[in-house]
Amino acid sequence: MQNILRFTFSELKQIFMDNHVPVSRAYQIFNWIYRKFVFDFEAMSDLPKDLRSLLKRDFFIQSLKLSEVLKEKSGETMKFLFKTEDLLYIEAVLILAEEDDETKESRMTLCVSSQAGCPLGCVFCATGQMGFKRNLSTDEIIAQILLAEKKVLDEKGNKDALAAKRSISNIVFMGMGEPLLNVESVLKAIKILNFSGGYNLGSRHFTISTAGIIQKISALREEKIQLRLAVSLHSAIQKKREILMPIASENPLPELMEAVRDYQKSLERRVTFEYVLLRGENDSEEEVEALKEITAGIDYNLNVIAYNPIPGLPYQTPTEKELQAFLTLLKKHNIPFVVRRSKGREINGGCGQLGLYWEQKKQAV
Numbered sequence: 001m002q003n004i005l006r007f008t009f010s011e012l013k014q015i016f017m018d019n020h021v022p023v024s025r026a027y028q029i030f031n032w033i034y035r036k037f038v039f040d041f042e043a044m045s046d047l048p049k050d051l052r053s054l055l056k057r058d059f060f061i062q063s064l065k066l067s068e069v070l071k072e073k074s075g076e077t078m079k080f081l082f083k084t085e086d087l088l089y090i091e092a093v094l095i096l097a098e099e100d101d102e103t104k105e106s107r108m109t110l111c112v113s114s115q116a117g118c119p120l121g122c123v124f125c126a127t128g129q130m131g132f133k134r135n136l137s138t139d140e141i142i143a144q145i146l147l148a149e150k151k152v153l154d155e156k157g158n159k160d161a162l163a164a165k166r167s168i169s170n171i172v173f174m175g176m177g178e179p180l181l182n183v184e185s186v187l188k189a190i191k192i193l194n195f196s197g198g199y200n201l202g203s204r205h206f207t208i209s210t211a212g213i214i215q216k217i218s219a220l221r222e223e224k225i226q227l228r229l230a231v232s233l234h235s236a237i238q239k240k241r242e243i244l245m246p247i248a249s250e251n252p253l254p255e256l257m258e259a260v261r262d263y264q265k266s267l268e269r270r271v272t273f274e275y276v277l278l279r280g281e282n283d284s285e286e287e288v289e290a291l292k293e294i295t296a297g298i299d300y301n302l303n304v305i306a307y308n309p310i311p312g313l314p315y316q317t318p319t320e321k322e323l324q325a326f327l328t329l330l331k332k333h334n335i336p337f338v339v340r341r342s343k344g345r346e347i348n349g350g351c352g353q354l355g356l357y358w359e360q361k362k363q364a365v
């Protein structure tokens, strides 16, 4: 038995050809799974009965169970808690409507996980604090997206799967884990979701967020895929960054910036630097000056995110006044920025809070 979500269209086509099944059947299956979000071969009514039986014998469709959906009162975000087959909890957060920085169009963004836990241990991040469990497989990455789509469809009261189509317009790897440490599965999932006869979401609509692993950024550039790159910076001062993000020691800022510059130039895409504002830690003018200096020659946008509090961690969220003071410094130094108003905080679905729920659940057992 194999999980069918693991296969690209060409791979499935090849399997069908090898087994003398018409290629048109592969198109139909992609249509059911990736456009109508139907995960049961039996319900694929336009497939011949004997083919359905064969498919059921050789393949299965899902690998994650949707364990819980939490909705924020404002209705702006939904958090999905999924259970893997080996009983790990992973999470995804759906941001129902926000403006796209580049196109200014309204978009629906799903923030997905690439790993269960994370081995990088950033000191302000709940996922980092829970430690590393394992990499997610391609099908587990895809399942997060398909199950979220299905939920949106159900919420709309659209019982007619025939009329279904994709709702999510952007996918960001900003959930649990470091996507560049699981890059093979991540890129394969993107490739599968690209397919025009299926989910049909172009690479430009995917963002990979990384803590900044130089060699992996360079390798990704070589792939020449039009992905959006987001690099978590959090400090432009090497010593400070090393305290916040242990991975920074092996990935010093000058080399990291060079790798990002090369990526930005070779793909001709603006990159994002993420900056979690921690009160009294990285909000000084010295930081802003250093930021200006290290980012010279890079086309970027700084995403300022006020720290989402994690119980037990010693960091604090800046007050609105402190946040504004930092933004004033950014303006003074001509640094292009947007403020990410943290969504999902009340359901622990804000950036870096993923994993909190998992811990709570564990304690309750």
Ligand code: SAH
Pocket (backbone or CB within 6 Å): 118, 124, 125, 126, 173, 174, 175, 176, 177, 178, 179, 209, 210, 211, 230, 231, 232, 274, 275, 276, 305, 306, 307, 308, 309, 310, 350, 351, 352, 353
């Ligand atoms: N591992 C990748 C992607 C997942 S983390 C990375 O670090 O980039 C996604 C984003 O959430 C990162 O920018 C991370 O720094 C940020 N984040 C982590 N903890 C946070 C917290 N407590 N408050 C706000 N943002 C946080």
Ligand code: SF4
Pocket (backbone or CB within 6 Å): 118, 119, 120, 121, 122, 125, 126, 127, 128, 129, 175, 176, 177, 178, 210, 211, 232, 352
């Ligand atoms: Fe891992 Fe990103 Fe959290 Fe750092 S911020 S521990 S890299 S998930």
